[in-house]
Amino acid sequence: MKALVLAAGYATRLYPLTKDRPKPLLKVGDKAIVEHILEKIESLSEIDEVFIVTNDRFYQHFVNWQSNYTYSKKITLVNDGTLSNEDRLGAVGDLNYVINKESIDDDLLVIAGDNLFGFSLQKFMNTYNGRSMVALRDLKDVEKVRNKYGVAVTEGSKVVQFQEKPAEPLSSLASTACYIFSSDDLLLVNSLVEQGIVDNPGDLIVSLVESSEIHGFVFDEHWFDIGSHESLKEAEEMYREN
Numbered sequence: 001m002k003a004l005v006l007a008a009g010y011a012t013r014l015y016p017l018t019k020d021r022p023k024p025l026l027k028v029g030d031k032a033i034v035e036h037i038l039e040k041i042e043s044l045s046e047i048d049e050v051f052i053v054t055n056d057r058f059y060q061h062f063v064n065w066q067s068n069y070t071y072s073k074k075i076t077l078v079n080d081g082t083l084s085n086e087d088r089l090g091a092v093g094d095l096n097y098v099i100n101k102e103s104i105d106d107d108l109l110v111i112a113g114d115n116l117f118g119f120s121l122q123k124f125m126n127t128y129n130g131r132s133m134v135a136l137r138d139l140k141d142v143e144k145v146r147n148k149y150g151v152a153v154t155e156g157s158k159v160v161q162f163q164e165k166p167a168e169p170l171s172s173l174a175s176t177a178c179y180i181f182s183s184d185d186l187l188l189v190n191s192l193v194e195q196g197i198v199d200n201p202g203d204l205i206v207s208l209v210e211s212s213e214i215h216g217f218v219f220d221e222h223w224f225d226i227g228s229h230e231s232l233k234e235a236e237e238m239y240r241e242n
Helices: 033-042 059-067 091-101 121-127 183-194 201-211 229-241
Strands: 002-006 049-054 074-079 108-112 115-117 132-138 151-155 158-163 173-181 214-219 223-225
Touching (some): 002 091, 033 049, 033 115, 049 059, 049 091, 059 074, 074 091, 091 108, 091 201, 115 173, 121 132, 121 173, 151 214, 173 183, 183 201, 223 229
Parallel strands (some): 002 049, 002 108, 049 074, 132 214
Antiparallel strands (some): 108 173, 115 223, 151 173
């Protein structure tokens, strides 16, 4: 199995912090956000290579970072060729780009490069049985997911409905940007891109609910989707304490 860290966004909501520095290389606690993620992936014996997709504007930042970073697994940096928020490929577009460029035909662990979470990736992996999965955090209150997060409705572990940032959420199960996609389901990605569906991973989840099968892994540990100065500050406070 391979792993992919999505790190090609431009994080305009975090300006000026991210104007000249990629968000995944911002430090939270004693290490960069991407290093927290890689630390969790490192313990997975199932993963034999990690891809990090970034953009042309910040590619050299990652090259410089990698030259000073020691890691037990192979890390491959992928430049998606974009230069600004206006010409970005989007999360699904970047996923498709890496699959095609690197000829990936394995199952794939995909994690957004701005996601910090407390659950064990090994537990997540142990739940995987060949059907695609998404990690879900129950925020216990629909007001906390309304218009903000992708929302899953489950029957047992199976996701039977998925809403992308709904105004009327059907549950309080927030979709986090942590997935395992089976190699069969990855075949759907290219068709989504051809339809112009490139930005939200939630659109891929909707497609899988309708045409395949996807299961939810519900966790209670902490989770930060670092998209604003407020969420970054909250994460810094928690990781400083730990």
